[in-house]
Amino acid sequence: SQQGEEDPQALSIQEGENATMNCSYKTSINNLQWYRQNSGRGLVHLILIRSNEREKHSGRLRVTLDTSKKSSSLLITASRAADTASYFCATARPDTGRRALTFGSGTRLQVQP
């Protein structure tokens, strides 16, 4: 079953603006990952944050993790049209030895040029 929820489901912004996506999960985690999916394509890994980390940066990406609230956020700063894609958070399924990933419902980001 689907592990977590993301909001918003869809987000449309102008180039140069920041985009924030939120994710909630249900089980205990060792880490949480964010992935990007261009339309009709596979997933590309963006960033992994461990359970003992609260914030992590990678280029224009900033991820936060609040394990007490079982939530995470992904911030994309200074967005570009090329950032248009769907973004998913993912956590490892405990019942698969933490190998299979379960994904949030995803946020479809549209960046208008």
Added chain:
Amino acid sequence: GAVVSQHPSWVICKSGTSVKIECRSLDFQATTMFWYRQFPKQSLMLMATSNEGSKATYEQGVEKDKFLINHASLTLSTLTVTSAHPEDSSFYICSARDREGLNTEAFFGQGTRLTVV
């Protein structure tokens, strides 16, 4: 980074026929691969876990006789959709993690768009 190659990227088949999708890890050994299914504008749902040299583990509600999985080597898993029907039309994606990969990223194939007519 590691590469997972999935083939074909798209396929159209007639109802009642079978379709085989291949997933290869190109530069690492994957004892475990995962098959996901994705409907339009929805998230990925795990179908099954493919284990090298043993039977696949299927998620609840996934018919193992319809979605045959074979993982005969450390670099290749195949998913065969048998007797396909229009409702099987979907986007199928495979994934693999390396042997040590509990705290590392997963690598995904490019996906296969299956259309059953």
